[in-house]
Amino acid sequence: MPETQHTHAFDWDAIYRGDGSDTMAPDELLLAHTVDLTPGTALDLGCGAGGNALELARRGWRVTGVDIAPHALAGARASACARGLDLELVLGDSVDWQPENRYDLILSSYALPFGPTAQAATFMTIAAALAPGGTLVLGEWDAERTSWSAPGELITAADLRAGITAAGLRIERLERVSVPAHRHHGHEPAVGTQAALILLAHAPHDILDPRSDRTSVARADRSGFRRPRPCCGRIGRTSSWSARPAGR
Numbered sequence: 719m720p721e722t723q724h725t726h727a728f729d730w731d732a733i734y735r736g737d738g739s740d741t742m743a744p745d746e747l748l749l750a751h752t753v754d755l756t757p758g759t760a761l762d763l764g765c766g767a768g769g770n771a772l773e774l775a776r777r778g779w780r781v782t783g784v785d786i787a788p789h790a791l792a793g794a795r796a797s798a799c800a801r802g803l804d805l806e807l808v809l810g811d812s813v814d815w816q817p818e819n820r821y822d823l824i825l826s827s828y829a830l831p832f833g834p835t836a837q838a839a840t841f842m843t844i845a846a847a848l849a850p851g852g853t854l855v856l857g858e859w860d861a862e863r864t865s866w867s868a869p870g871e872l873i874t875a876a877d878l879r880a881g882i883t884a885a886g887l888r889i890e891r892l893e894r895v896s897v898p899a900h901r902h903h904g905h906e907p908a909v910g911t912q913a914a915l916i917l918l919a920h921a922p923h924d925i926l927d928p929r930s931d932r933t934s935v936a937r938a939d940r941s942g943f944r945r946p947r948p949c950c951g952r953i954g955r956t957s958s959w960s961a962r963p964a965g966r
């Protein structure tokens with residue numbers, strides 16, 4: 719099967735209810751890598767129903783969540799409104815999403831697309847979206863220690879290291895860990911523990927935008943960061959969709 723079909727074969731949208739009832743608890747193993755950072759702008763790429771994005775917002779980050787599944791974003795929006803937190807939510811595919819801003823922090827929590835071509839493209843999206851000196855925190859299932867996936871769907875530690883390095887980021891840490899399987903619903907089994915990879919990386923201060931080959935400014939330009947609009951915004955494939963408590 720061509721990889722493009724394979725990549726999108728799983729119906730992510732079908733796993734979400736869209737009302738926020740399936741917003742997950744924050745992933746403290748991943749978020750532990752953010753606690754020493756000064757809150758700034760954060761991108762949760764493949765944010766699902768917003769559990770991590772909302773926790774970052776609660777801790778003072780200005781968060782944009784991107785996901786390919788409309789029901790995931792609807793759930794994140796419902797939870798943001800219920801909790802009185804701001805999120806910018808964007809329907810997009812990490813393979814070809816074009817960031818309008820650069821972010822101090824990117825979180826990718828078990829949200830890489832399946833297959834090496836889509837994963838490599840997502841790493842280029844990450845490099846294009848990460849501010850100079852910015853931090854990437856990524857968790858992903860470990861292809862070499864996971865039996866439920868089809869061959870070539872998940873990434874190995876070696877390919878993750880190679881892909882992130884090829885995207886121009888500097889890896890600080892890449893660890894093999896076991897995590898509770900129920901944390902990340904979807905394709906994987908929901909019980910027991912699952913073998914995972916946790917990666918911490920940084921953009922160099924002179925990072926090149928891999929898509930334009932231009933050196934970025936020394937710091938993310940936050941002046942262009944759009945503030946969320948009130949809660950009942952629109953959702954579109956290319957436009958952003960914001961969640962903000964009414965009356966704020």
Ligand SMILES: C[S@@+](CC[C@H](N)C(=O)[O-])C[C@H]1O[C@@H](n2cnc3c(N)ncnc32)[C@H](O)[C@@H]1O
Nearest residue numbers: 730764765766785786787811812827829831904
């Ligand atoms: C296992 S869930 C994890 C959700 C969330 N990050 C969390 O940790 O709870 C994977 C998420 O990645 C999203 N996703 C998968 N492929 C994607 C892609 N190519 N672009 C954007 N989001 C994607 C899915 O829609 C889903 O919400």
